[in-house]
Amino acid sequence: MTAVVAGTGIRRFALIGTPNSGKTALFNALTGSRQKVANYPGVTVERKTGALTTPSGRSVNIVDLPGTYSLRARSPDEEVTRDVVLGRFKAEEAPDLLLCVADATNLRLSLRLILELKRVGRPLLLVLNMIDIAKRRGVEIDTDLLSRELGVPVVTAAAVRRGGTEDLLSRLDAIASLEGLQPSSDPNWHAPTTGDLRAGQREADRIIKLAVKHPAKPDTLTTRLDAVLLHPVFGLIFLLVLLFVMFQAVFTWAQPLMDLIEAGFDGLGGLVQAYVPDGLLQSFLKDGVISGVGSVLVFLPQILILFLFILLLEDLGYMARAAFLMDRIMGGAGLHGRAFIPLLSSFACAIPGIMATRVIDNPRDRLTTILVAPLMTCSARIPVYTLIIAAFIPNKPVLGFFGLQGLVMFGLYAAGIVSALAVSAIAKFVFWRDDPTPPFMLELPDYKLPRPRSVVMGLYMRAKMFLTRAGTTIFSMMVLIWFLASFPRPPAGATDPAIDYSLASIIGHAIEPLLAPIGFNWQIAVALIPGMAAREVAVAALGTVYSIEGGKEAAEQIGQALANKWTLATALAMLAWYVFAPQCASTLAVIKRETASWKWMWVTFFYMLALAYLAAFATYHVAVAFGAG
Numbered sequence: 001m002t003a004v005v006a007g008t009g010i011r012r013f014a015l016i017g018t019p020n021s022g023k024t025a026l027f028n029a030l031t032g033s034r035q036k037v038a039n040y041p042g043v044t045v046e047r048k049t050g051a052l053t054t055p056s057g058r059s060v061n062i063v064d065l066p067g068t069y070s071l072r073a074r075s076p077d078e079e080v081t082r083d084v085v086l087g088r089f090k091a092e093e094a095p096d097l098l099l100c101v102a103d104a105t106n107l108r109l110s111l112r113l114i115l116e117l118k119r120v121g122r123p124l125l126l127v128l129n130m131i132d133i134a135k136r137r138g139v140e141i142d143t144d145l146l147s148r149e150l151g152v153p154v155v156t157a158a159a160v161r162r163g164g165t166e167d168l169l170s171r172l173d174a175i176a177s178l179e180g181l182q183p184s185s186d187p188n189w190h191a192p193t194t195g196d197l198r199a200g201q202r203e204a205d206r207i208i209k210l211a212v213k214h215p216a217k218p219d220t221l222t223t224r225l226d227a228v229l230l231h232p233v234f235g236l237i238f239l240l241v242l243l244f245v246m247f248q249a250v251f252t253w254a255q256p257l258m259d260l261i262e263a264g265f266d267g268l269g270g271l272v273q274a275y276v277p278d279g280l281l282q283s284f285l286k287d288g289v290i291s292g293v294g295s296v297l298v299f300l301p302q303i304l305i306l307f308l309f310i311l312l313l314e315d316l317g318y319m320a321r322a323a324f325l326m327d328r329i330m331g332g333a334g335l336h337g338r339a340f341i342p343l344l345s346s347f348a349c350a351i352p353g354i355m356a357t358r359v360i361d362n363p364r365d366r367l368t369t370i371l372v373a374p375l376m377t378c379s380a381r382i383p384v385y386t387l388i389i390a391a392f393i394p395n396k397p398v399l400g401f402f403g404l405q406g407l408v409m410f411g412l413y414a415a416g417i418v419s420a421l422a423v424s425a426i427a428k429f430v431f432w433r434d435d436p437t438p439p440f441m442l443e444l445p446d447y448k449l450p451r452p453r454s455v456v457m458g459l460y461m462r463a464k465m466f467l468t469r470a471g472t473t474i475f476s477m478m479v480l481i482w483f484l485a486s487f488p489r490p491p492a493g494a495t496d497p498a499i500d501y502s503l504a505s506i507i508g509h510a511i512e513p514l515l516a517p518i519g520f521n522w523q524i525a526v527a528l529i530p531g532m533a534a535r536e537v538a539v540a541a542l543g544t545v546y547s548i549e550g551g552k553e554a555a556e557q558i559g560q561a562l563a564n565k566w567t568l569a570t571a572l573a574m575l576a577w578y579v580f581a582p583q584c585a586s587t588l589a590v591i592k593r594e595t596a597s598w599k600w601m602w603v604t605f606f607y608m609l610a611l612a613y614l615a616a617f618a619t620y621h622v623a624v625a626f627g628a629g
């Protein structure tokens, strides 16, 4: 028995394979986890572990790894895979077995990888995943012959089908009960040279010729769709229309649901006012919890609609195509084609977007992408944008079928994208003028119909995350704001509104002079500080401050309060501010971690702050000049 097994009694199996071959789908099927699975290469960027109990009751530790074509690691995510496989990963024992996952419909690069892995000297098992698709297309694989030629045992699987991992499980069971599994590796291992890789590819092609028969009529759906969707003109038009429909949908489809949630919170507020005696408790519940947290929760439908689109596009296999289409435009701005998916993920949140840059091998390209990712419009900005747009922009039709509100929203997203391109172009010019951008290579996955279960699961996870945030970060910030806006209590016989005596007012008025040139009042100043915890907190904070300020009678909703108390110029300046402001501490923390430097974190913070201030200043003064003050 090996030391590893004797020590813990638990086997460690690692999933390794080419990108998009279904490793994470298998990992989820085996361990019951819910790691992100999507139809483009580069979804997993760090190692994840989970536990499997085999049919005969043995415990196995499963490690999911980022996809890679070779152990000649080029990017940070591939380095993780290489180090785990070689047993060099700090604080982790080497795996007892490498489960090499291959896409059965596309074996060339997978077989080259497994030939390369053989040189490491660890026990191997080749899993031919997506066997369901291969069968449907009529691809015939002689697994016995394949196994003999490779000198590696082979098993088939369909990770996302019910019962699709049974054969694999019984294999794993047998392997887990083997006594003499030696997790050793060849001490003379060296990274493959280009020559090694070529030789490996020739050998892989020879084996494929022997063991795999492709149907006479290849699958043409993907080719036919790509003729249109990858077309340099029609493809781009399609992408733009798609994005526009997405933003329009976020606005219009969500409205009925938002009205419903809003009515629910209004009802709750009414109940609290009727049944909880006047005083601090009533104010805490009504102004702090209901006006504050409630004003953020109403945005759940919009966020879910946005994610519905993103999840569908990811599962369909469209994301990698969009990256391909955008490569020319992004290249012009000094961004690498590989930056597209990280930047698109940043529409959800800059944090996973910044993590996704690990697939970019060139450190300079990776850094540029990290610097501009926070400019993409994350979903936490949606509440701020929507609230202000709904309060100030009339819902007029434009050109017959576009809504003005939807257009403004689209404009804000566009402002984020254009400024990201501009900043990266400037960064390239200033820091890396002479470095050429390396060519862009990305395997385009086949189109797949999204599976309803995984889409629903993805939405559920998003909803859970949003609600958890509302219940923790946002709620605790609200308690703080409510406290600051309620204490100290006004002196006896005071005639001004109670909030004027509070700490919030003192702090807000102290900062106000700095923000007055961009048209912000003291209430906004108060809301911006806790907004650093999470952008949407600013909305909640305004809800609380205006609710306390309004006193008992103020039944008006926050949107109405803003419409009454802000000028149009202030509202527009606030929108401009939010396009750029570095309003999120967690993003800054992730930048620090991913770049391993304080310097780049501060660079991001200050350049975004400067842009935000300038943009808000310009917007405010132009708007005032046009009479919107």
Ligand SMILES: Nc1nc2c(ncn2[C@@H]2O[C@H](COP(=O)(O)OP(=O)(O)OP(=O)(O)O)[C@@H](O)[C@H]2O)c(=O)[nH]1
Binding pocket: 017, 018, 019, 020, 021, 022, 023, 024, 025, 026, 036, 037, 038, 039, 040, 041, 042, 043, 044, 045, 065, 066, 067, 068, 129, 130, 131, 132, 133, 157, 158, 159, 160, 161, 164, 315, 448
């Ligand atoms: N039909 C079918 N689809 C599968 C199967 N396994 C995975 N998929 C789909 O293939 C796509 C890629 O799956 P992932 O599990 O994200 O692939 P991965 O190997 O983890 O990819 P990276 O993390 O990017 O390296 C997803 O759209 C899955 O739903 C399978 O056995 N059958």
Ligand SMILES: [Mg+2]
Binding pocket: 023, 024, 025, 036, 043, 044, 065, 066, 067
């Ligand atoms: Mg994965």
